[in-house]
Amino acid sequence: AAGGFDGSVTIGAGATDLDEKSHKKGEYDGVKDDASRFIGDVNLSLENDGDYIDLKAEDIGLDDRSFSIKLGNYGSYQLHMEYSELTHLLGEGITPFIGAGGDVLALPPGFSQHTTTSQMVVDPQWTTQSIDLETQRKKASIAYSREIGSNYSFKLGYSREIKEGTQSIGGMLGASGQFTSASILPEPIDYRTNDITAGITYNGEKGMVSIAYLLSTFENKNEALLWENPFAAPGGAAFPTDAQISLAPDNKYQRLSLSATRDLTMTTRLSLTAEYGKMEQDEELLPYTVNTLIAPLRALPRDSAEAEIDVTHVSLNLTSRPTNKVSINARYRYYDTVNKTDRTLFMRVTNDTGSQSDIANGAFYTLPFDYSKNSLDVDAVYRITGATRIKAGLGHELTDRDYRSAEQTKENRYKLGLSSRLSSVLTAMVDYTRAEKRIDGGYDNESLYNAYHSYSSASGMYNYSATGNFDIHPDLRQLDLSERDRDSYSVKINLFPMDTTAVSLSYRYRNDDYNNSELGWQEDRLNSYTVDVTSSPSKNATFYAYYTNDLGEKELAGHSFTSAGPLGTKFTQAEDDTRRWWSDQNDKTDTIGIGTSLAFLRGQFTVDADYIHAKSTTEIELRVASALPSPVDMPDLETKRDTVNLTGRYKLRKDLVLGLGYGYEKYESDDWATDGLNPASGDVDNILLLTGSAPDYEAHLVKLFMTIKM
Amino acid sequence: SNEYLGDKECYACHKDIKKLYLGNLHGKIFTNNPGTSLEKKGCEACHGAGSAHKDGADRADKGESVPLAVEFPLKKGPEFTLENNKLCLTCHEKGSQAHWKGSQHEMADVSCVDCHTIHTEEKIDGTDACTGCHEQKRAQMQRSSHIPLREGKVTCSSCHNPHGSMGPTLLRQASTNENCYSCHAEKRGPLIWEHAPVRENCGNCHNPHGSNLNSLLVMRPPYLCESCHAMSFHPSTIYDGNTLAARDKHQVGKACLNCHPMVHGSNHPSGARNSR
Numbered sequence: 001a002a003g004g005f006d007g008s009v010t011i012g013a014g015a016t017d018l019d020e021k022s023h024k025k026g027e028y029d030g031v032k033d034d035a036s037r038f039i040g041d042v043n044l045s046l047e048n049d050g051d052y053i054d055l056k057a058e059d060i061g062l063d064d065r066s067f068s069i070k071l072g073n074y075g076s077y078q079l080h081m082e083y084s085e086l087t088h089l090l091g092e093g094i095t096p097f098i099g100a101g102g103d104v105l106a107l108p109p110g111f112s113q114h115t116t117t118s119q120m121v122v123d124p125q126w127t128t129q130s131i132d133l134e135t136q137r138k139k140a141s142i143a144y145s146r147e148i149g150s151n152y153s154f155k156l157g158y159s160r161e162i163k164e165g166t167q168s169i170g171g172m173l174g175a176s177g178q179f180t181s182a183s184i185l186p187e188p189i190d191y192r193t194n195d196i197t198a199g200i201t202y203n204g205e206k207g208m209v210s211i212a213y214l215l216s217t218f219e220n221k222n223e224a225l226l227w228e229n230p231f232a233a234p235g236g237a238a239f240p241t242d243a244q245i246s247l248a249p250d251n252k253y254q255r256l257s258l259s260a261t262r263d264l265t266m267t268t269r270l271s272l273t274a275e276y277g278k279m280e281q282d283e284e285l286l287p288y289t290v291n292t293l294i295a296p297l298r299a300l301p302r303d304s305a306e307a308e309i310d311v312t313h314v315s316l317n318l319t320s321r322p323t324n325k326v327s328i329n330a331r332y333r334y335y336d337t338v339n340k341t342d343r344t345l346f347m348r349v350t351n352d353t354g355s356q357s358d359i360a361n362g363a364f365y366t367l368p369f370d371y372s373k374n375s376l377d378v379d380a381v382y383r384i385t386g387a388t389r390i391k392a393g394l395g396h397e398l399t400d401r402d403y404r405s406a407e408q409t410k411e412n413r414y415k416l417g418l419s420s421r422l423s424s425v426l427t428a429m430v431d432y433t434r435a436e437k438r439i440d441g442g443y444d445n446e447s448l449y450n451a452y453h454s455y456s457s458a459s460g461m462y463n464y465s466a467t468g469n470f471d472i473h474p475d476l477r478q479l480d481l482s483e484r485d486r487d488s489y490s491v492k493i494n495l496f497p498m499d500t501t502a503v504s505l506s507y508r509y510r511n512d513d514y515n516n517s518e519l520g521w522q523e524d525r526l527n528s529y530t531v532d533v534t535s536s537p538s539k540n541a542t543f544y545a546y547y548t549n550d551l552g553e554k555e556l557a558g559h560s561f562t563s564a565g566p567l568g569t570k571f572t573q574a575e576d577d578t579r580r581w582w583s584d585q586n587d588k589t590d591t592i593g594i595g596t597s598l599a600f601l602r603g604q605f606t607v608d609a610d611y612i613h614a615k616s617t618t619e620i621e622l623r624v625a626s627a628l629p630s631p632v633d634m635p636d637l638e639t640k641r642d643t644v645n646l647t648g649r650y651k652l653r654k655d656l657v658l659g660l661g662y663g664y665e666k667y668e669s670d671d672w673a674t675d676g677l678n679p680a681s682g683d684v685d686n687i688l689l690l691t692g693s694a695p696d697y698e699a700h701l702v703k704l705f706m707t708i709k710m
Numbered sequence: 711s712n713e714y715l716g717d718k719e720c721y722a723c724h725k726d727i728k729k730l731y732l733g734n735l736h737g738k739i740f741t742n743n744p745g746t747s748l749e750k751k752g753c754e755a756c757h758g759a760g761s762a763h764k765d766g767a768d769r770a771d772k773g774e775s776v777p778l779a780v781e782f783p784l785k786k787g788p789e790f791t792l793e794n795n796k797l798c799l800t801c802h803e804k805g806s807q808a809h810w811k812g813s814q815h816e817m818a819d820v821s822c823v824d825c826h827t828i829h830t831e832e833k834i835d836g837t838d839a840c841t842g843c844h845e846q847k848r849a850q851m852q853r854s855s856h857i858p859l860r861e862g863k864v865t866c867s868s869c870h871n872p873h874g875s876m877g878p879t880l881l882r883q884a885s886t887n888e889n890c891y892s893c894h895a896e897k898r899g900p901l902i903w904e905h906a907p908v909r910e911n912c913g914n915c916h917n918p919h920g921s922n923l924n925s926l927l928v929m930r931p932p933y934l935c936e937s938c939h940a941m942s943f944h945p946s947t948i949y950d951g952n953t954l955a956a957r958d959k960h961q962v963g964k965a966c967l968n969c970h971p972m973v974h975g976s977n978h979p980s981g982a983r984n985s986r
Contacts, residue, residue, distance in 0.1 A: 024854075027858075028858040028861045028863060029861065047738075049742065050738070050741075050742025050743045052738075064858075064861070064863055073742070073743060074735070074738040074739045074742045074743050075738075075739040075742065075743035075744065075745050075749070076743050086858070086863055147745060150745045150746050168964070169971045170963075170964055170967050170968040170969055170970070170971040171971070172968070172969040172970075172985045177943050177944045178943070180959075180969055182959070182968045182969045184963060184964065184968065191895070191896055193895045201804070201805065203804045208803075208804045208805075208808055210808070216895060218895035218896060218898060220896065224978075244986075245971070245972075245978065245986050246972070246976060246977045246978035246981060246986055248896035248897070248977075249899070249901070249977045251895070251898050251899055251900075253891070253895075253898060259808065259876070261803075261804075261808050261809070269811045269812070271808070271809055271811070271812070271876070273809075273876035273884075275884055277888075279898055279899065279900050280900075281898075281899050281900050281901065281977070283977060285902075285977075285978075285979050286977075286978055286979060287979070288979050288980050289980060300979055305901070305902050305977055307899065307900040307901060307902055307977075308900065309899075309900045309909075311884075311888075313876075313884040313885075315876035315884075317809065317811075317812045317876070318812070319811045319812030319816075321792070324792065327817060329812035329817055331812065333876075333878075335884060335885055337909075339900065339904070341900060341902065344902070346902075346979045346980070346982065348979065348980035348981075348982050349980050350980065350983075350985075351980070351985055351986065352980075364982040366902050366903055366904075367904065367906070368904070369904045369906040369909055369910075370909075371909075371910050379817055381817055381819075383789070385789075386787070386789030386790075387787065387788065387789055389788075389819065391817070401906070401910075403906065404906055419788075419819075421787065421788060421789075427788075471941045471942070472939070472940055472941055473940040473941070473946065476938070476940040478907070478937070478938040479907065479914060479937045479938055480907045480910065480911065480914045504845075506845055508846060519940055520937055520938070520940070521937055528846050528849075530845040530846065530849070532845060546845065546848070548845060548846065548848070548849035550846070550849060550850075554928075554929060556929075556933055556936065556937055558936055558940060558946055558948060559940060559946055560946050560947055560948055561942050561946055562942050562943050563942050563943070564943075570942050573942075574942075581948040583933050583936075583948075585929055585930065585933065587922050587923075589849065589853065589922060591848075591849035591852050593848075593852075612852060614849075614852040614853060614854075616853060616854065616922035617922075618922050618923065618930065620930065620933070622948060622950045622951075624948060628948060629952075631948060631950035631951070631952065632950050632951030632952050632955075633950070633951055634950060634951055634954060635951065635954070637922065637923070637930065639853075639854035639922060641852075641854070669854065671924075672954055672961070672962075673961060673962050673963060673964075673965060674962070674963065677957075677962055677963070683957060683962075684957045684959060684962055684963065685957070685959075686959055687959045687962065687963050687968050689962070689963045690963075691963065
């Protein structure tokens with residue numbers, strides 16, 4: 001409005017009926033069970049001579065509520081204060097651990113250690129409690145911005161977010177993969193994140209310069225999680241009474257940014273961004289173990305983490321339109337991380353179990369991984385006619401890495417595209433991209449092995465032979481390092497059969513071929529098509545409908561080998577190609593959306609209706625070479641959701657609208673990792689789970705509300 | 711000659727537009743606190759001097775057949791995108807729009823008015839405006855594992871700057887990971903035991919737009935982990951329906967993460983295998 005008091009207030013009530021409690025239903029609003037709730041939304045504005053106050057509140061009755069106040073003077077300054085909450089329900093679980101939410105977990109008094117969970121559940125002292133796995137974010141922020149004259153402006157901001165709750169985390173005991181047991185633990189979440197931002201900008205006729213600073217600190221109230229161990233050792237070394245796992249450490253990030261643009265000519269612009277950041281983490285280190293039977297422990301190499309990564313980013317962008325028919329853009333990007341953390345030998349105690357490692361056995365060096373990327377991309381567009389354009393592009397990216405099996409990869413990119421308005425009712429676009437990524441300098445497991453492992457003599461160094469001094473199979477190319485040919489294209493056709501109706505057909509295809517990887521990902525393919533229809537036959541009616549079908553296909557090749565048995569078994573099996581296996585993961589997804597907005601009685605009565613159907617199936621099929629037993633495919637992973645929302649609004653008066661809404665949602669899922677598994681029934685011998693009820697639900701929602709317009 | 715008349719002359723005829731114009735940010739700044747000489751021209755800042763248009767309208771009212779000279783409305787069709795955008799860029803080529811030129815959207819001839827409606831009081835929806843063209847992302851955000859995009863708690867523009875950025879794929883930050891750290895500061899570290907693919911790109915394992923698999927993963931563990939950890943014994947074992955029937959600890963519950971929970975790296979002195 002031009003001035004004065006304006007806006008609306010919506011109040012009402014809603015009720016949800018669920019056939020069974022489900023965290024999935026209330027994943028982001030907290031409504032996981034039968035409940036009634038207050039509906040409240042506020043959007044008010046007070047203005048006078050360019051001064052304004054805007055008040056906004058959304059979802060007041062839900063766990064994702066937010067409040068905002070903006071006050072200022074248009075074109076001059078603004079003070080923005082905001083508070084928001086966001087819940088995230090992760091699940092429900094059953095656990096024998098007492099003290100969920102804290103950093104010390106105890107077992108029921110008198111409970112004895114057992115080798116398997118099936119023995120635990122018949123222990124006379126076995127008791128469990130249900131816990132909700134969920135987190136809640138609460139964020140408050142304040143920001144002030146001001147224009148100074150017509151050329152300068154500055155911004156200051158501060159935000160603080162508190163994230164609290166409980167999620168799950170695995171806690172393992174056992175010194176070797178064969179003899180391990182794990183408890184899934186309730187992990188306490190108690191985070192504080194503070195961000196301070198400041199920036200000043202100069203805007204001139206031919207460009208701008210902006211300098212900004214960010215200080216972000218993260219604090220975790222829980223440095224570690226200590227738990228009483230319910231497992232007795234199934235074999236090997238004895239298990240301790242207590243064990244401890246580290247949690248996310250406090251950290252700090254600072255960044256100074258410079259951004260500038262300059263019009264070199266009327267048609268050519270140069271842009272620059274230069275940033276320098278510093279990530280630091282210096283949490284006091286935990287002891288190697290809390291197992292008091294392992295003593296005396298060798299001292300830690302240092303008291304605190306002393307971890308630091310510096311980040312440098314420079315991007316240059318030159319764009320020009322020398323004629324109305326031609327656009328050219330060249331972009332150079334340099335992104336460099338320097339890990340300044342010392343490479344350090346830690347004499348680990350594996351999972352609080354067994355003896356402390358030494359140089360000859362089991363001690364590892366930390367690897368201060370870092371990487372840098374240099375890329376140059378040039379794109380050009382040529383408009384053949386006013387309605388038809390072609391584009392082409394070339395790109396090159398060089399990535400250097402420390403402490404990886406491939407220290408340098410290069411990627412060349414080629415792009416072609418054509419788009420045309422073929423007639424007043426038909427437009428078409430075709431794009432093709434090819435990217436070829438190659439390893440430069442060879443794939444080298446040896447250097448990485450020798451950098452990571454400690455050894456007391458040369459005989460302990462990497463040696464792919466019967467000595468077994470290797471870990472990763474030499475034929476493997478790790479996912480992000482492997483050579484890859486990527487072909488992708490997309491086709492899109494827009495039809496406008498009537499002024500009021502648009503039909504869009506689009507198809508996207510991408511195939512990543514890891515043709516030089518004998519093991520690891522072989523192919524990653526995506527086929528996706530969408531049919532989209534929108535129509536507005538009158539100003540009182542709009543319709544939309546879409547259907548998207550996605551098919552993702554990933555092929556992984558593996559090689560099963562062990563070192564069980566005589567010396568040389570590991571090498572012999574690694575060399576034996578009949579021990580290969582393949583896993584094909586096919587993700588099939590159908591998504592349908594249909595909706596309408598209708599107005600009746602000259603807009604006095606409106607109806608909005610939406611329907612969403614989303615169904616996905618993940619198939620995992622397995623194949624093997626001759627030396628491995630015939631596999632059985634995995635059961636399908638499935639999710640299916642149908643959602644209906646209907647809302648009617650009746651304008652009772654000019655300033656009063658009554659509303660009635662109904663929602664229906666049904667969710668079904670099959671997940672072989674958790675379905676039917678219950679920690680209280682000792683289903684999995686050496687994993688004490690934290691699973692609970694299935695997330696499936698059927699929900700009805702009714703809401704009644706009124707909107708008062710000011 | 712064509713001369714500037716001032717807003718009041720426009721309001722006299724365009725009463726509906728006046729209400730919308732004064733209700734949006736353009737009208738509020740232009741009428742209350744214009745910062746530049748152009749902003750002081752009000753409606754004519756965008757539409758150009760109005761006297762010829764008014765004269766034409768007056769003559770048309772008298773029954774004469776004359777063209778209504780005015781620089782707007784915008785011309786329809788992709789061939790006019792450059793021309794149409796140029797007008798908006800007169801003012802909007804600074805701040806978060808500073809890197810529009812050369813951006814993916816600009817090079818694709820996206821027009822400002824493809825997403826923005828000028829004469830409205832309503833603010834643009836930072837997700838709906840995108841999904842009209844990015845249909846696949848619209849479908850992905852309906853998947854079971856998703857960030858709260860469809861709930862409206864974050865928008866596409868929470869992570870991306872559609873007006874251009876110096877980060878990859880129009881991300882607001884300089885890298886994918888820096889973007890993720892904006893909300894997940896606990897993952898920022900750095901840690902004494904880094905997991906290299908995690909440090910380099912969260913997108914190696916996660917699809918932020920939605921997934922059929924828990925935790926936005928691109929592949930189900932243990933297969934995802936086996937993509938890189940082909941080592942003797944359990945990391946190279948084939949896990950299938952037979953092992954699942956035996957409730958193998960590498961498949962049920964959190965799969966590999968039952969025992970190796972610190973997949974994002976560990977700060978524990980004994981955390982070499984990401985189990986502490």
